[in-house]
Amino acid sequence: MSTQLAGGQLPIEGRLYLAAALILGVLFVFVVRLFQLQILEGDELRRRSEQNSVRQVRLEAPRGEVLDREGRVLASTRPAYRLEVTPNDLSARERTFAALGQLLGAAPAELDEKAGSSRGSRRFRPRVLADDLDFEMLARVESHRFAMPGVHTHVEPRRHYLSGTLAAHLLGTIGEIRADQLEREAFQDYRSGDVIGQTGLEARFEAHLRGREGGRNVVVDVAGREVGDPLLEVPAVPGGRVVLSLDRDLQLAAEEGFEEAPEGELARIGAAVALDVNTGDVLAMVSRPAFDPNSFAGGIDTATWKGLTSDDWDPLQNRALQNHYPPGSTHKAIVAAALLQEGVIGPRTTAYCPGFFRFGGRVYRCWKRAGHGTVDLMDALRESCDVFFYTYGEKLGIDRLANYAKAFGIGRTPGLGLGSEAPGLVPSSAWKRRRFGKPWYPGETVSASIGQGFNLYTPLQLAVAYAALANGGKVMKPRLVLRLETQDGITVKSFPTEQAGEVPVTPARLALVRRGLRAVVEEPHGTGARARVPGVEVAGKTGTAQVVRLDQVEGLKENEIPIRQRDHGWFGAFAPADDPEIAVAVFVEHGLHGSTAAAPIAQRILARYFEKKNGGPLVAATEGGNDESGD
């Protein structure tokens, strides 16, 4: 070789020869090695590949259990039996499918098609003919398997949610890992086809629940059939347990509450949250409509998935924390606390309600057309008089009001860790300027003081706010998980209670608001009478959130209003009124009134709570009170 180089003769040809020699040398080494493996040892290695191949079989780890606060299992793992066929091994194809068809009650041709071709590269791959066989079927197949070469059964651990839809949104779903998830660092040691928690607690505690898969090196023949005993077995380690703060009984009560809809109507849609006011423990959390997480456990079928995703009511959405809605009059409890603390009103301050409030040339109506007459704070809360709150809310001003709402936890996500939480919305003049580039108008404060206008709460936020009201001003961070345990019950991590903030209202003033809310449920003319629990004093506040303008449904009877145009019903409550333990928020989407739709559900939850506490059934709830309430 000769190399001509610009700028004079700078021969590198000697080195090029050296490079060529190096390359050829490496090639020589590789060829010698190939010769050694393929020609000298080829016979032996081919035998090993044909008769003595060691294949790695993964041993899936059972997912850890999810328990309620009393140790009752909500989610566990059960064995699922699968019938598989390896096309390559079907030595008597026709006979096998005829026999299988009889056993399974299926057309042989259909099974034949499912099994796929016995030629080509896919013939070694087992195909699933039937998933999740019951024991009887399993026994029948097993007893005939000797006559059906190529057919085998396979057992795998499968997630099992013992109570079906119970707490579905909290528990969440599992599913095959997606390609984009496989790329993430957190899932580094996962492989395509692995099942992971996709939503809810399953996703949040994936690392703890997953366990450690094991492996078995088995000897298989060329057709992939296991031969002899495994060479090596590393058993799978089941995942750890998650102990929730949830109380299964209360959860059940809340869910039953949503099932019982007024006659002729569909099951109710909405959400309910029950909290321990002192710890923030989530005792129950329901979102309706729900879904059955079991349908995801073995890989969801297309029809079910389509049904869930195309459902107008979006059953996969957790309405308790992922959606926010105007709070209606439940907001008045916060307004009342702010009015008292800021000295805008005192306990005996009154307003006259003629049924409307005139401000800035506009008329704001009270839900009670005839008016409430002269009312003080207690009356105004009990009967949910809008005019009282219009009058003084306007004097308080939107920005002071906003500060209090924020202090109660509205406007920020409570941080339950279950995926995207809606933050809610607390309007203020600065917010409006930022959002719309417009100043805040005093008239908007009038609407805002009864919870209409821009205010938005999630049901979880309402529960947190009412818990703060109940416990003397501590805004507790909701706690859904008490601890993580090993499968043997040894605690590996506890989740302490956390206080997220403090409401800047004196205990005495909060007590005044509580008295007003007690009157809502316990006194005649109270709008929340349907939440009464015998033997326990309940405090609460109804709320109705307008969905469309009043004139759009004017003149229609309630049951004539199209469902999507009906108002939302709210109820926020706590009990016992004088020394609260539990706070409840219920939201019924398009439920018309808080008093008739939401309060009874809260009543069920509270009743179940005190039944358990007092160790016996309570007398059936009494009805009465102010049924005509617009709330």
Next chain:
Amino acid sequence: MNPAIDRRSLQHFDWVLLGLVACVLGIGLANLYSASSPGVESGLPPEFRRQTLALGVATIGMLVALVLDYRRLERLAVPVYVGTLLLVASTLVLAPITRGNRSWLIYGPLSLQPAELAKVGLILAMARYFHRNPPSEIRRVRDLWGPAMIAAGPVGLIVLQRDMGVAVLTMLIAATYLLFVRIPARAWAALGAAGVVGLAGLWTYVFKDYQKERILDFLDPSRDPLASGYQQIQSRIAVGSGELFGKGYLEGTQTQLQFLPTQHSDFAFSVLAEEWGFLGSVTLLAVYFLLMIWGLVVANNSKDSFGAMLAIGVVGMLFWPAVINVAMVLGLAPVIGVPLPLVSYGGSQLLANLVAIGLLMNVSMRRYIF
């Protein structure tokens, strides 16, 4: 700038080079189809489909690289080098963490590993440096500071991405040029010592546990028969059981029963060896290594040192990963996850390698232009 190819260049188009490359690509694609078809229920395997698309894009890259006269590229070498560095640096901000690395820019279904393109930037910058400072005049270690700094750019950034395999490969590609410098034996000893210290440092401070495990498993495959030891054992069985003629296309039981993890990328050569036997494997290796030798011929025939140095860099780009990959498959090196250029699955490496081969063609077809 006039990028058009003149008639004379076309007359001297290197058909041998194109033939060799086409041969390797063809074998690689057919092999990928076999390697990725197990587990696919119907239609083309997704890896195969993606690789075919990537091949289309990479071919365009190759054409672009051969159109522009490489002598003009000398002036563009620095901007291209800096450009590829910036691209790699952008991953540190923009790339999601995937499998512990920040190596991939992902936009919808498209993904790119800029470190692969940085190799092209590196060889351009290296060729420019050694064109201006002929290697035969480099006689002292301190004269190597320049190229060391050039190499440090991409290697450093790739280390920051935590992609150790690619960082080591990039370093080796830069080191290819060492073969052409004339430093004395003492200096080699010094470099060797620095290398050992460097490796010890890597082992202690940089390698993650699993990487150390792999190296230890290579030294003793029975240490961990469930993990990388398993891969090595299975790869050996796959290769050996191919014997002289192989088990036949799509008939490799090791392959089709998926005994080998990552058989479409790192273990693509095992698939070929199993299905095509000794004859097939030697044929691929022969074509592949002939391609490298041909690269040296292009370097030799190049009419200026920039072209020669560029050609040497391209050979380095093909040589090092191939040596490591095949050695790994044949149980001669630890399993360290290096794909076989032009054969293994992977769009970014295909793009980078075909652009580099475009440069090689560029140099070759302009060898008679004065």
